[in-house]
Structure formats: C-alpha cells, structure tokens
Amino acid sequence: MKKLIALALTAAMALSLAACSTTGAGGASSAPAASTSMASSTATMGGGKTVGIAMPTQSSQRWIQDGSNLKSQLEALGYTVDLQYAEDDVQAQVSQIENMITSGADCLVVASIDSQALVNVLAQAKDNGIPVVAYDRLLMDTDAVSYYATFDNFGVGVEIAKYVEAKMDLANGAGPYNIEFFAGSPDDNNAHLFNDGVFSVLQKYLDNGQLVCQSGQTDFEQTAILRWSQETAQKRMEDLLAGYYSQGQDLDIALSMFDGFSYGIAAALEGAGYKVGEQWPIITGQDAELMACKNIMSGKQSQTIYKDTRVLAEKCVGMVQAVLEGGEPEINDSETYNNNVKVVPSYLCTPVSVDESNLKELLVDSGYYTAEDLGM
Ligand code: GAL
Numbered sequence: 001m002k003k004l005i006a007l008a009l010t011a012a013m014a015l016s017l018a019a020c021s022t023t024g025a026g027g028a029s030s031a032p033a034a035s036t037s038m039a040s041s042t043a044t045m046g047g048g049k050t051v052g053i054a055m056p057t058q059s060s061q062r063w064i065q066d067g068s069n070l071k072s073q074l075e076a077l078g079y080t081v082d083l084q085y086a087e088d089d090v091q092a093q094v095s096q097i098e099n100m101i102t103s104g105a106d107c108l109v110v111a112s113i114d115s116q117a118l119v120n121v122l123a124q125a126k127d128n129g130i131p132v133v134a135y136d137r138l139l140m141d142t143d144a145v146s147y148y149a150t151f152d153n154f155g156v157g158v159e160i161a162k163y164v165e166a167k168m169d170l171a172n173g174a175g176p177y178n179i180e181f182f183a184g185s186p187d188d189n190n191a192h193l194f195n196d197g198v199f200s201v202l203q204k205y206l207d208n209g210q211l212v213c214q215s216g217q218t219d220f221e222q223t224a225i226l227r228w229s230q231e232t233a234q235k236r237m238e239d240l241l242a243g244y245y246s247q248g249q250d251l252d253i254a255l256s257m258f259d260g261f262s263y264g265i266a267a268a269l270e271g272a273g274y275k276v277g278e279q280w281p282i283i284t285g286q287d288a289e290l291m292a293c294k295n296i297m298s299g300k301q302s303q304t305i306y307k308d309t310r311v312l313a314e315k316c317v318g319m320v321q322a323v324l325e326g327g328e329p330e331i332n333d334s335e336t337y338n339n340n341v342k343v344v345p346s347y348l349c350t351p352v353s354v355d356e357s358n359l360k361e362l363l364v365d366s367g368y369y370t371a372e373d374l375g376m
Pocket of ligand 1: 060062136137188190191228258286287307
C-alpha cells in the first residue's frame with residue numbers, strides 16, 4: 001500500500017513538473033526543475049519539510065519571477081514554501097527570517113538586501129540546525145551558509161563592457177566618446193564584481209582617451225546606487241546632465257548595471273529634452289526585464305543581460321535538496337566566492353548579453369517570454 005501511495009505521489013509530481021515546464025518566466029514557473037542533480041526518489045520527496053525563502057523586493061520584476069520559480073519548483077517536489085518579500089527594508093528582512101526560524105523552517109534560501117545586517121539572524125539559523133542557501137547574492141561574513149547559486153557576476157560586467165566596446169568600435173580605435181557609470185548597490189557583493197568586470201574591459205579606453213567620463217566619476221564609491229534604486233539613478237542622471245552635459249557635450253554611453261536604473265536614466269534624458277533616435281545615448285542594463293526588452297525593441301534601451309532565472313532556481317533547488325536530503329548538489333565554482341569567513345561552494349549560471357539582434361532568439365524562442373508579452 002505504502003508503495004502504491006509513493007508511486008502515485010511520484011507520478012503526480014512528475015505531472016506537475018511537466019505542467020510547470022510549459023510556463024515561461026514571465027508567468028510563474030519554469031522548466032528545468034525536474035533535472036536537478038539529486039536523482040534518488042527519496043530526494044525528490046519534500047516529506048513535508050518547509051523551506052523559507054527570503055527575497056529582497058517585489059519592486060523589480062526579476063525577484064517576483066525568482067520567488068515564484070523557486071516556490072513552484074520546490075512545491076512540485078513536495079516541500080512547503082514560506083515565501084517572503086521585504087521590499088528593500090533591511091530590518092523587515094531580518095524579522096522575516098527570524099519568523100521563519102521560530103516557525104520551524106527546515107532550510108532557508110536567502111537573497112539578501114544587506115547581507116551585513118543578516119549575520120546575527122543567520123547565526124541563529126545555524127544554532128537551530130537550519131541550513132542556509134544564498135540565492136544570487138552572496139551572504140557575507142557568515143559561516144552559516146552552505147551553498148551559493150548565482151550567475152558569473154564578474155562575467156556580467158565583462159559582457160556589458162564588451163557590448164559597449166563592440167558597439168562603439170573601441171577595439172579599432174574609435175572615439176572619443178563620453179560615458180557615465182551607474183553601478184549597483186554597495187551592500188550587494190555582486191555590485192562590486194559587476195564593476196570589476198566592467199573596468200577589466202573598459203579601463204584601457206579611459207586611460208587612452210577613447211572613453212571620456214566628463215564628470216570624472218569612475219570610482220565605485222561615486223557611481224554606486226544604494227538599494228538599486230531607480231529614483232536615485234534618475235536623480236544621478238539629471239544631476240550629471242545639468243552639471244556636465246549642458247554646454248553642448250553629448251552623452252554617448254550610459255553604462256547602467258540594472259534595467260531599473262536604465263528606466264530612470266531614460267526618464268532623466270526625456271526630461272532634459274533628449275529624444276530617442278536623436279542624440280540618444282547607448283543605455284545598457286541587466287536582468288532582461290519585460291519593460292527593458294520592450295525598450296530595446298523601441299530603441300530606448302540598447303542592451304540588457306539575460307539571466308535565466310529558471311535555471312538559477314533549478315540550481316538552488318538542487319542545493320536545498322542536498323542540504324535536506326543528503327547528497328552533493330551541482331557545483332561549478334569552489335574558489336571565487338570567499339565571504340570573508342569561508343569559500344562558499346557555488347554554481348554560477350551564464351549571463352548572456354541581449355540587444356535587438358538576438359532578443360527574439362534568446363527570450364522568445366527559449367520560452368522565457370511569449371511574443372505577446374513583448375507585443376511582437
Ligand atoms: C543584483 C542582481 C542583479 C539585479 C540587481 C538588482 O544582486 O544580481 O541581477 O537584479 O541585484 O535587483
């Protein structure tokens with residue numbers, strides 16, 4: 001009888017996994033959950049265990065996708081999921097994690113707002129024997145984290161910079177072009193790696209004068225935008241335009257590290273009378289949000305980075321299964337992510353640069369968005 005129930009459950013789960021695989025990221029869930037590295041049948045049974053997921057904010061589309069991808073993939077494996085968003089309020093995230101611990105979560109998945117602020121609550125999780133998986137953003141200064149699922153963050157910066165290099169023909173000596181930088185949140189470890197990646201490609205063009213930063217603001221401390229705020233990015237662009245581009249200088253490149261910034265940058269440009277197609281700079285981005293993709297199609301934004309959150313969720317789910325059921329998750333980096341206490345075994349997914357030339361192929365043909373989502 002037990003065997004029969006187990007078989008029925010396995011079949012039901014296989015069905016629900018198959019069902020989820022037909023939904024794109026723009027909807028809720030995604031495909032590859034079924035193929036996680038944990039293969040044994042006990043490992044695919046959540047056994048009533050609860051996974052607490054702490055996400056930073058619903059103010060950007062990607063985290064909504066990440067949350068729902070994780071939730072549906074974990075639920076399909078039989079786990080109960082407690083998914084919480086903290087709306088970029090650091091203290092709220094601490095409280096949410098405290099609540100997950102006291103209400104008996106068996107495992108935590110955390111995409112931090114300010115990981116520094118989580119050190120104590122993560123120690124509490126460890127004291128309670130609750131394993132923690134870091135999601136997309138590394139949890140710094142703690143030994144409580146077991147695994148880390150993310151993208152090649154340095155590679156994100158490299159891809160964005162290479163786009164600029166190719167688009168502006170820098171390798172063949174073109175220029176000079178004016179560029180301004182919009183880097184990520186200083187409390188997010190990723191932001192530092194993104195920035196390092198960008199400058200690993202572009203520093204030489206700043207040094208030889210092919211790229212000129214009229215504001216002189218190239219240091220991370222000057223260009224970083226706290227909490228990845230669209231409003232702050234817009235304000236920064238407005239200030240730069242007023243301060244350095246009001247005497248006829250053209251801004252050629254706004255190197256934005258996040259689609260949210262790119263919307264703010266575009267709004268500031270529009271506010272200052274710039275028009276798409278006339279003097280409109282190259283604007284980069286990251287996350288391939290739906291609005292960013294539409295803006296790429298209309299020329300308002302030039303590029304973004306496609307991070308397939310379906311794959312990220314799948315890798316993370318494999319880590320959750322490993323810490324809860326035993327076994328080894330899929331790891332492809334055991335060197336890069338030192339959080340000041342330990343090197344956290346990681347899986348780095350691959351970021352891909354998107355512009356109008358490959359948008360349809362990468363985002364629609366892969367089922368990430370539908371043609372209708374994009375108004376094609
Ligand atoms: C980073 C993430 C980026 C972007 C940004 C703002 O941590 O890696 O893809 O989403 O946060 O949300």
